[in-house]
Amino acid sequence: MAVPPEIRVHPELVPFLEKLPPYSDPYEDIAATRERFHALLKMRAADRSGVRSKRYDVPRPDGSALTVEVYWPEDTGDASSAAPLPAVLHFHGGGYAIGRSLPGQDRTALELCRSLRAVTIAVEYRLAPEHRYPAGVEDCYLALEWTAAQAVELGVDPERIAVTGKSAGGGLSAAVALMARDRGGPAITYQSMCIPDLDDRVADGPIPADTADTSPNPMVNTWRSVRAAWRHYLPEGYPPEGTTPDPYSSPARASDLSGLPPAYIQVCDLDPLRDAGLAYARRLMDAGVPVTVRNVPGAWHGFELYAPETRVAKESTAHWTGHLRAALYPGTVA
Template sequence: MAPELAPVLEQLPPMLDPYADIAGTRAGLHTLACHFPADRTGVESERFGVPRPDGSELAVEVYRPVGAPGASPGGPGPLPYEHGPLPYEPDPLPGVLQFHGGGYTFGQAPPGEDRTAIELVRAVGAAVVSVEYRLAPEHPCPAAVEDCFLALEWTAGQAAALGIDPARLAVSGQSAGGGLAAAVALMARDRGGPALVHQSLVVPDLDDSAGTRPTPADDDPRLPDGAFVQRGWRHYVPEGAGAHPYAAAARATDLRGLPGACVVVCGLDPLRDTGLAYARRLADAGVPVALHYVPGAWHGFEMFAPETRLARETTAYWTGRLRAALHGGREGGSEEGPGSGLTPRPSSAAPA
């Protein structure tokens, strides 16, 4: 355990099983979000319904800096800016598809309350599309991953109306969201677009074998362990349901031609080894990879210790990599070129 996190862990009770009552878990998270609304200063959002092939609608929320270019497709034009002159040139913004975590079964924020999306708008200088993909067990795989890819296609197709540059799109997610981001990157490659410039995979849940072997957290009831991970996968990909080619990104046999990636793994996370293995496979396939390893930290530690050095450095690192990929030439930096391989960055070092 990282010394800085030990006092935080001491205050945590044994972890309750969120899968024992999924409806209750969803309701509890919704209530918590409503009691502690996100700080939306400088950020505005707009909600859209994206038609699915079956006639139902996928809900997405598009977050932008206040006054940034963009409006509803078919709407009246750019959104008004009410706080003085625009703080930047009114060029189209890069776009980030943000996929929430939650073991493929929960984690959706109330409308306009996706904290990660709001923080990404500020940290990255982008329009962020938060995707409310369908959840298991009511909607097992491939519902979630097809929803996420549909959101990418819609964003690229409506880019002009949304004030987004279609040549600067990225996918991002944490935990299950990281698994979906990796899968969508594969789908975009295999289906001929839309093109992506980066994938942020933060403690990604991208291998359905994760948690089937001993993990560093197995002996502490306060931490997510291997059994916790496996319960989520059993809901998302039920036994006997058949293997969907994008159910788990780690199943892919060919990782060539994917966008550059930033992969974050934690030392006490049951997803650690599968995340490390995927980063190595990406590098071996010639994909530029930045690997950020957080020793002595558990899965989701930033939620419990957001003001610690480890949390601040970890967030600054992967958001910095995302910003560089999206703004590279405009801000004097750039994503690594092909074949640069792994760029390890221990969290004890100052973030880029």
């Protein structure tokens, strides 16, 4: 199907958008959606070259366990005796409900470990709708505390811990940075957020006419997807009448953004999350937080998954990972 002219798609990406299947509601049968996602992962084996990993069970206050997978550069040997490396906590995307990778197969964590030379921790936080807010974000914060507490065993420099994620993972990164500041938790040196889902208010109001929702083939993150994600992530009846969501559920609700770590925010032109991401970046700047912002013109939410070999996808990835590298290794060029 042809893309309507009012949808300003990057010329390099037009063929990929035209080939995508029609939109379907991922929450209609969340178990089936997760099965399809994992089946796709099994068809495309991740490149584990140069990386080793180990799974850990981190005890929660209620006695249950949070699973994290730690990835190290293969040549580091005994982590506890090697020179400490920076650490990156990676919170996967997936609308707070899907996106968990197969054991040892987190593609983003693997690539960050290799390209950044950093210990990368993939956090298997609890998923909605079975586990609604605050389960997922509390898991992510617990992973931060655990990483800092186990720094010597993991071979991690506790002064160089960053958080990163895309989409829901970007929102969780922002929330964890707020929690660390407010709770006096472990220091975060950098928060890197790509296409972050930051504001539950995007679920309100009319759907703009000039978005990918008007496309005949909108298998991209649409306003319908965003609204469904928030409905399933936040508890029913939340927040109580007369109150607003707290900032850890919806970071854009935070009244004070001062004192947060330097940030990177990448948005995409055709993403319904774009304006909320740009607004959050501006508010961080106004609060005195150093921020790097990049908009990918003509791209939709998660376009790299569909067109990874395009120039625009490679440039996008190089940009955000380069700035993360520079933050973890001060003095290097992004």
